[in-house]
Amino acid sequence: MKKPGKMLSEMFKNVAKAPATTSYPFTKAEMPKDFRGQIVFTSENCIGCNICVRDCPAAAICITKQGEEKIFGAYFDLDVCIYCAQCVLSCPKKALSVSPNFELAQLTRSGFRVVFPAKPKPPKVDGDKPAEGQVAPTTSA
Numbered sequence: 001m002k003k004p005g006k007m008l009s010e011m012f013k014n015v016a017k018a019p020a021t022t023s024y025p026f027t028k029a030e031m032p033k034d035f036r037g038q039i040v041f042t043s044e045n046c047i048g049c050n051i052c053v054r055d056c057p058a059a060a061i062c063i064t065k066q067g068e069e070k071i072f073g074a075y076f077d078l079d080v081c082i083y084c085a086q087c088v089l090s091c092p093k094k095a096l097s098v099s100p101n102f103e104l105a106q107l108t109r110s111g112f113r114v115v116f117p118a119k120p121k122p123p124k125v126d127g128d129k130p131a132e133g134q135v136a137p138t139t140s141a
Helices: 004-015 050-053 086-090
Strands: 039-041 060-066 071-079 094-097 113-116
Touching: 039 071, 050 060, 050 086, 086 094
Parallel strands: none
Antiparallel strands: 039 094, 060 071, 071 113
16 A cells, blocks of 8 residues: 555545435435336227237237137236337337336245236217227116
8 A cells, every 4th residue: 555544535535425326225316207117008999909019029018818808917027127118119009008016026936926906998979879898877856
């Protein structure tokens, strides 16, 4: 060591400064607007075209049809996903979106499979006419 006192002066300069890091678990980090976190699936918008499945470079998505109706569910393997959001960009009906959630640690590998169950699409009502399969509301006196 040429100058052992040089290190001590540097140490004392930095003791008085505020830390450069954050206290992460206690103070949650805010993600930027276009942060690509966990993928979120909205089954009501899905038409089952599977473009997202074909475009996923990691093969982390599977779209499933539920029953005879055109209702779709999905599951994602988050341990395989590379969070490129290519599936979000390619979805024509915006059934996929990204969330700012990045805290995805799990104790078991099975925890990385996220299942989005199929939800029935809400019926469309045109004015006073009931939608197909709906009963017209009755008024009682």
